[in-house]
Amino acid sequence: MNVEILTPQPQPPKKKSRINVQHVMPGDIVTTEVGFMRGHGTFVEEDKLIASVSGIVERVDKLISVRPLRSRYTGEVGDVVVGRVTELGPKRWRVELNARQEGQLLLSAIHLPGGVQRRRTQSDELHMREFFTENDLISAEVQAVYSDGLIALHTRSLKYGKLENGHFMTVSPALIKRSKNHFIHLECGIHVILGTNGYVWITESVPHAVASSDVSGDQDISAKVYKVITAEVREKIARVANCVTALAHCNVSIHADTIMNTYSKSSVLKTKDMLKPEKIYTITQYNPKNEEE
Amino acid sequence: MSKLEFVSPEGYRIDGRRPEELRRIQCKLGVLSRADGSAYLEMGNTKVICAVYGPREVTERRKMQYDKAIINCEFSMSTFASSERRKRTKQDRRNVETALIVKQTFESTILLNLFPRSQIDIYIQILQSDGGDRAAAINASTLALIDAGVAMRDFVCACSAGCIDGSPLLDLNYVEGTANGAELPVALLPRTNGIVMLQMDSRLPIDMFERVLRLAMEGARAV
Numbered sequence: 001m002n003v004e005i006l007t008p009q010p011q012p013p014k015k016k017s018r019i020n021v022q023h024v025m026p027g028d029i030v031t032t033e034v035g036f037m038r039g040h041g042t043f044v045e046e047d048k049l050i051a052s053v054s055g056i057v058e059r060v061d062k063l064i065s066v067r068p069l070r071s072r073y074t075g076e077v078g079d080v081v082v083g084r085v086t087e088l089g090p091k092r093w094r095v096e097l098n099a100r101q102e103g104q105l106l107l108s109a110i111h112l113p114g115g116v117q118r119r120r121t122q123s124d125e126l127h128m129r130e131f132f133t134e135n136d137l138i139s140a141e142v143q144a145v146y147s148d149g150l151i152a153l154h155t156r157s158l159k160y161g162k163l164e165n166g167h168f169m170t171v172s173p174a175l176i177k178r179s180k181n182h183f184i185h186l187e188c189g190i191h192v193i194l195g196t197n198g199y200v201w202i203t204e205s206v207p208h209a210v211a212s213s214d215v216s217g218d219q220d221i222s223a224k225v226y227k228v229i230t231a232e233v234r235e236k237i238a239r240v241a242n243c244v245t246a247l248a249h250c251n252v253s254i255h256a257d258t259i260m261n262t263y264s265k266s267s268v269l270k271t272k273d274m275l276k277p278e279k280i281y282t283i284t285q286y287n288p289k290n291e292e293e
Numbered sequence: 294m295s296k297l298e299f300v301s302p303e304g305y306r307i308d309g310r311r312p313e314e315l316r317r318i319q320c321k322l323g324v325l326s327r328a329d330g331s332a333y334l335e336m337g338n339t340k341v342i343c344a345v346y347g348p349r350e351v352t353e354r355r356k357m358q359y360d361k362a363i364i365n366c367e368f369s370m371s372t373f374a375s376s377e378r379r380k381r382t383k384q385d386r387r388n389v390e391t392a393l394i395v396k397q398t399f400e401s402t403i404l405l406n407l408f409p410r411s412q413i414d415i416y417i418q419i420l421q422s423d424g425g426d427r428a429a430a431i432n433a434s435t436l437a438l439i440d441a442g443v444a445m446r447d448f449v450c451a452c453s454a455g456c457i458d459g460s461p462l463l464d465l466n467y468v469e470g471t472a473n474g475a476e477l478p479v480a481l482l483p484r485t486n487g488i489v490m491l492q493m494d495s496r497l498p499i500d501m502f503e504r505v506l507r508l509a510m511e512g513a514r515a516v
Contacts, residue, residue: 026439027447027483041444043404052404052444068442072329072348100348100411148359148409 024051024066031064039065073099073173073197075151079142080182082163082195083153085132091125093132095140098173098197100149105132105140109154111161137163137201139193159183163193165227166203167237171248173198177255184256188263189233190240194254202240204233235271239263242274246283249275308337308466315452315464316425320433322440330441334433337466338423343433345441348411362408364399366415368392368430374422375467391427392417395434398480404444413443424466427478428453451480 024030030042030049038044041053042065051057053068075081075097083095083103091107107120110131132138139160140153155161176194184192185205193201204227229237243262247254265283266274273279304311316337325331330345351357368391372380381388395415403413415437417430428451435449455465455476462469465476 025448026445043444043446045446050446052446053442054439055442070323070330070440071442096350100408102350149411 022057023055024057025054026052030057030066035062037063039063041066041068070172070174073097075099075103075142075145076178076196077142077144079178079196080139080160080193081142081153081197082137082139082168082193082199082201083197085134085136085138087134088128091120091128093128095138095153097151098170098199099151101151103140103142103151103153105138105153105155109143109152109156111155111158132162137168139163139195139201163201163203165229166191166201167241169200169202169241169244171198171200171244171254175248175251175254176200177253179255181256184259186240186256186260186263188236188240190236192240192244192256192259200244200254202237202244204229204237239266239271239274242266242271243283245275246280249280306462307469310464312462316466318432320436322436328437328441330437330439330443332433332436332440334429334436336425336429336432336464338421339419339425339429339466340421341426341429341433342418342420343430343437344416345414345434345437345443346416347413347441347443348408349414351410351412356412357410360409361405362403362411362413364396364403364405364413364415366392366396366399366417366434368395368417368419370419370422370426374419391430394427395430398431398449399434399438399445402445402447402449402482403438404446407444413438422467424469425453425464425478427451428464428480431478431480447482449480450483451478453478 028051030051032048034047036049038049039058041051041055042049043052044050049064051066053066053071055066055068058065058067073081081097081103083097085093085105086096086102087094089104093105093107095103095105097103107125107128112118112124138155140155141157141160142151143154144152146152173196176196176198178196182194182196184194186192189205191203191205193203195201240259240263243259243266244254246266247258247262252258262283269279269283274283306312308316310316316339317335319335321333323331324333324342325344328344328346329349331343333342334340348362351363356363368388370379370381370388372378395417399415415434417434419426419430431449431451435445438445439448452463453465453476454463455469456462457469
């Protein structure tokens with residue numbers, strides 16, 4: 001039996017913050033000047049702007065807001081998210097998104113097989129379960145965020161839809177910043193979907209997966225596709241998953257560059273050794289200067 | 294039988310503190326990785342752990358409020374918390390009462406109308422009880438809520454005070470609390486000095502009440 005005793009590991013040297021950040025706690029006065037608009041995380045009392053969460057003050061022109069250090073996902077239009085279907089309702093699916101409320105995916109907002117644009121009939125409504133059923137993972141885009149916080153999703157493009165044959169994991173939403181591309185193809189043949197809500201999906205890259213509409217029109221969207229994934233691919237998926245876990249553990253933001261960097265640095269280690277406390281910091285060192293050399 | 298003196302002639306209490314002295318406080322945030330927010334707090338020998346989940350989707354649809362969040366609070370004491378092993382259920386009257394007190398305290402402090410149709414769950418567990426459970430529970434909940442990023446008006450600080458044999462004492466431990474004096478846990482918002490929670494067990498003459506209350510507020514501010 002392999003027993004390991006953990007000794008306290010030396011923490012990596014903390015980077016000096018270049019920007020002067022103002023950190024506030026609930027109840028702290030952010031500013032007493034008038035003329036500022038108040039954003040998220042603040043409230044006004046007796047002409048004073050007071051923080052309501054523990055976080056960092058962000059000032060954009062005349063807008064002051066406090067970004068909390070830890071928080072659930074708050075939706076913004078255009079975000080790519082990964083979610084799990086929890087419930088079927090009348091003409092909609094309820095999707096769990098690691099947000100303050102469950103998101104909803106309307107029947108009229110999904111992509112029908114065959115690529116046709118037609119009105120959804122009652123027969124569609126009765127066959128909703130064939131599209132997505134409970135506990136399915138889906139990738140979608142945020143269509144709208146209503147004033148009470150409800151997030152409306154859509155899967156109107158072929159790149160969104162049900163996710164199968166892969167590995168699901170969660171990280172903190174703050175580590176995944178909004179970027180142009182959330183569907184990452186790594187050189188090792190692994191496809192990663194970084195949901196802005198902190199949910200990550202890792203699967204094998206299939207070259208013809210990004211199909212044109214005429215190819216997928218013949219496929220039955222409800223057929224469960226179980227592929228045989230070889231051990232080699234599974235090892236790569238596990239390695240990428242460990243990379244993401246390591247980055248999350250060290251609070252490094254997660255995007256294509258950092259994942260590839262960590263992956264290449266970790267090629268000397270065995271996949272199961274990657275997450276050991278003494279190794280985890282060596283593989284996540286991301287120094288932009290190295291890339292230029 | 295000699296009477297147990299709570300305050301010695303030199304002015305020291307049983308555990309060596311002065312009458313207006315708080316017990317040592319230690320706290321740690323983010324102790325539970327699965328919860329949205331969590332905190333571990335020690336006030337002297339009283340140890341409390343608190344987990345906060347939320348705001349998240351309401352579990353019971355009929356309780357959903359369209360314009361604000363609902364708070365759900367559960368308070369329980371571990372069986373090994375007091376000096377003899379005692380099993381308490383969650384529906385025990387004292388546990389339900391304390392849970393209700395914590396819920397009402399935070400209903401006025403959390404900005405609930407920022408999270409409509411959601412639910413905030415607060416779970417408090419006392420790991421070791423040496424007096425001042427309710428105050429420690431409120432302090433731990435405040436820290437856990439801040440760790441979870443829930444918007445609040447201010448910190449909520451709590452401390453208990455009591456009066457034994459005519460002398461007001463701050464932050465009673467278990468022995469002092471079970472003596473035949475009154476105990477007064479107070480919770481307040483430090484910035485405005487507004488009192489959020491006030492409770493009293495047993496009776497206290499009105500002039501003593503003011504002194505004890507002022508002492509408790511000082512103690513809470515020190516927290």
